[in-house]
Amino acid sequence: MSSELESLYQQIILDHAKRRVGQGSVDPSSGAGSELAAGCSTGESHQLNPICGDEVTLRVWLADSRIERVAWEGAGCAISMASASVLTELVSGSTRDDMMEQLDCFRELMRSRGTVVPDEEVLGDAAAFAGVSRFPARVKCAMLAWVALEEAVLAANS
Amino acid sequence: MPILSAPSHPLANDEVARIRNDFPLLANELNGRPLIYLDSGATSQNPVSVMEAEQEYYEQRNAAVHRGAHTLAVEATDAYENARSLVASFVGASPEEIIFTSNATEALNLVAYSLSNASSGRGGEAARPYALGPGDSIVVTEMEHHANLIPWQELAARTGASLRYIPVDDDGALRLEEAAAVIDGSTKLLAFTHVSNVLGTINPVAELVALARKVGALTVLDACQSVPHLPIDVTELDVDFMAFSGHKMLGPTGIGALYGRSKHLRAMPPFLTGGSMITTVTMERAEYLPPPSRFEAGTQRISQAVALGSAVNYLAETGMARIEEWERLLGERLVAGLEAVEGIRVLGPRSGQPRIGLASFDVDGVHAHDVGQYLASRGIAVRVGHHCAQPLHRRLGLTASTRASTYLYNTTDEVDAFLTAVTEVRSFFGASAIGGSV
Ligand SMILES: Cc1ncc(COP(=O)(O)O)c(C=O)c1O
Numbered sequence: 001m002s003s004e005l006e007s008l009y010q011q012i013i014l015d016h017a018k019r020r021v022g023q024g025s026v027d028p029s030s031g032a033g034s035e036l037a038a039g040c041s042t043g044e045s046h047q048l049n050p051i052c053g054d055e056v057t058l059r060v061w062l063a064d065s066r067i068e069r070v071a072w073e074g075a076g077c078a079i080s081m082a083s084a085s086v087l088t089e090l091v092s093g094s095t096r097d098d099m100m101e102q103l104d105c106f107r108e109l110m111r112s113r114g115t116v117v118p119d120e121e122v123l124g125d126a127a128a129f130a131g132v133s134r135f136p137a138r139v140k141c142a143m144l145a146w147v148a149l150e151e152a153v154l155a156a157n158s
Numbered sequence: 159m160p161i162l163s164a165p166s167h168p169l170a171n172d173e174v175a176r177i178r179n180d181f182p183l184l185a186n187e188l189n190g191r192p193l194i195y196l197d198s199g200a201t202s203q204n205p206v207s208v209m210e211a212e213q214e215y216y217e218q219r220n221a222a223v224h225r226g227a228h229t230l231a232v233e234a235t236d237a238y239e240n241a242r243s244l245v246a247s248f249v250g251a252s253p254e255e256i257i258f259t260s261n262a263t264e265a266l267n268l269v270a271y272s273l274s275n276a277s278s279g280r281g282g283e284a285a286r287p288y289a290l291g292p293g294d295s296i297v298v299t300e301m302e303h304h305a306n307l308i309p310w311q312e313l314a315a316r317t318g319a320s321l322r323y324i325p326v327d328d329d330g331a332l333r334l335e336e337a338a339a340v341i342d343g344s345t346k347l348l349a350f351t352h353v354s355n356v357l358g359t360i361n362p363v364a365e366l367v368a369l370a371r372k373v374g375a376l377t378v379l380d381a382c383q384s385v386p387h388l389p390i391d392v393t394e395l396d397v398d399f400m401a402f403s404g405h406k407m408l409g410p411t412g413i414g415a416l417y418g419r420s421k422h423l424r425a426m427p428p429f430l431t432g433g434s435m436i437t438t439v440t441m442e443r444a445e446y447l448p449p450p451s452r453f454e455a456g457t458q459r460i461s462q463a464v465a466l467g468s469a470v471n472y473l474a475e476t477g478m479a480r481i482e483e484w485e486r487l488l489g490e491r492l493v494a495g496l497e498a499v500e501g502i503r504v505l506g507p508r509s510g511q512p513r514i515g516l517a518s519f520d521v522d523g524v525h526a527h528d529v530g531q532y533l534a535s536r537g538i539a540v541r542v543g544h545h546c547a548q549p550l551h552r553r554l555g556l557t558a559s560t561r562a563s564t565y566l567y568n569t570t571d572e573v574d575a576f577l578t579a580v581t582e583v584r585s586f587f588g589a590s591a592i593g594g595s596v
Pocket residue numbers: 199200261262263264303305306351353354355380382383403414546
């Protein structure tokens with residue numbers, strides 16, 4: 001098996017592509033109830049990669065600048081689905097500022113064409129996507145959910 | 159210029175091995191493996207003779223055509239017009255019925271915009287029968303490439319005509335019984351693909367043309383996937399217009415052609431306007447040259463046309479009937495092989511039914527992008543995505559598929575190596591174990 005291919009499809013990625021943490025209804029009321037305070041603000045974003053048709057609709061719930069919950073619906077390749085899943089696990093409970101740092105760090109990694117060593121402190125499991133940066137055609141797949149997250153947070157704050 | 163005659167014995171792997179020597183790119187590696195190029199449906203590779211023709215043109219003859227009296231200009235003009243004759247006889251047309259364009263997309267847009275201009279009154283009395291308006295309809299099919307769909311959507315929007323389509327069934331075949339109802343007295347134009355770039359299906363041109371003819375509608379054939387792979391005689395097909403692209407038939411990028419029946423081209427107004435397509439120009443107005451010049455405004459794609467002429471010679475020397483038969487074998491091997499792999503759904507005709515050397519498929523639980531990435535790691539180049547046919551994919555319940563497409567230079571060993579790699583895909587992504595979605 002080619003090691004190039006394995007650097008792209010790390011086991012963590014293949015696992016998350018199947019587990020899909022956070023996949024579920026993005027209905028604004030779907031998170032209402034016990035643990036979500038009535039004071040939550042929420043925002044949604046839909047992202048489409050017109051080249052391959054990958055799609056993600058992602059919703060965040062924020063309380064006191066903290067990400068209380070992320071939910072998403074989508075269809076696409078293993079990279080885009082795993083990225084949404086890893087992101088959900090990573091940013092849930094983070095402050096808005098921490099999330100922005102994670103996003104910047106991930107974006108820099110994706111743009112690096114394999115030249116940046118991922119900061120596992122900041123990125124956690126998302127560091128497994130480092131190999132994607134050497135496949136420019138797939139960077140958009142990995143970024144899709146992150147772009148949706150950024151927009152959803154903006155929408156929640158506006 | 160006579161087309162050279164081809165041998166009559168069938169193509170076989172040993173001859174294909176010699177053919178491959180003419181295509182330098184095929185000797186390359188992909189990800190450290192010998193390249194297996196199964197993406198000729200997107201674009202084909204070029205033989206050395208085609209690249210040399212383009213280089214020879216630049217080294218010996220480069221000049222503006224139809225402009226200037228010096229010897230070079232004459233030679234360039236001859237080379238360009240000779241290329242037109244070669245392409246014309248390759249598809250059974252007369253030279254004045256062949257218009258060079260940059261690709262098939264532009265060729266289809268040329269027809270749409272010429273009709274659009276006729277609809278806004280350009281082209282005078284002669285062009286009036288080509289006008290469309292409210293109450294008229296344009297008919298396409300549900301399996302069209304976007305290049306043979308969007309220009310008609312736009313033409314309909316500009317003229318007020320309606321756009322209708324002939325639906326496909328679950329296997330992707332045109333529902334001809336519906337075609338007879340969709341094409342009616344309001345239909346001014348029927349545009350359809352000869353061979354589907356997703357399904358590999360060969361559509362029944364004669365039946366569709368007969369339906370259009372009965373109501374007096376113009377016919378436009380998208381021959382992008384047929385002219386490169388099948389012997390084509392446009393007079394036999396009896397369509398009014400036919401578009402194809404050079405880069406899919408061993409030629410360079412940047413050149414394509416539109417065939418148009420003479421009586422239509424002579425009556426239709428131009429699409430692009432400017433130099434090289436006029437007779438008399440005043441500050442107020444211009445008179446236009448007869449076709450094909452009327453439709454070739456500005457400095458043309460001369461070196462590309464010359465190279466396309468060379469490509470056509472290469473194909474004719476090899477023999478289109480032999481290429482068709484070889485690719486029929488490869489296509490059947492592809493489909494039969496894919497159908498035998500668990501978890502694979504082949505789109506389009508089943509094994510044993512006519513198709514060109516092209517097969518698109520869905521792998522249960524693995525997205526097409528991931529399939530393509532896996533195959534690339536094995537040195538195999540295929541196409542993934544919607545192949546510019548979103549409505550067709552939607553109809554088949556998919557957003558994307560993986561497509562393998564052959565040409566005269568592919569061997570049965572390559573098809574077999576591809577099939578072996580495909581059998582490995584689901585276990586790599588863990589899809590066979592859970593049998594569900596990844
Ligand atoms: C059936 C069909 N029609 C139209 C086109 C458009 O060709 P081009 O992009 O060369 O204009 C293609 C190629 O992609 C095709 O396969």
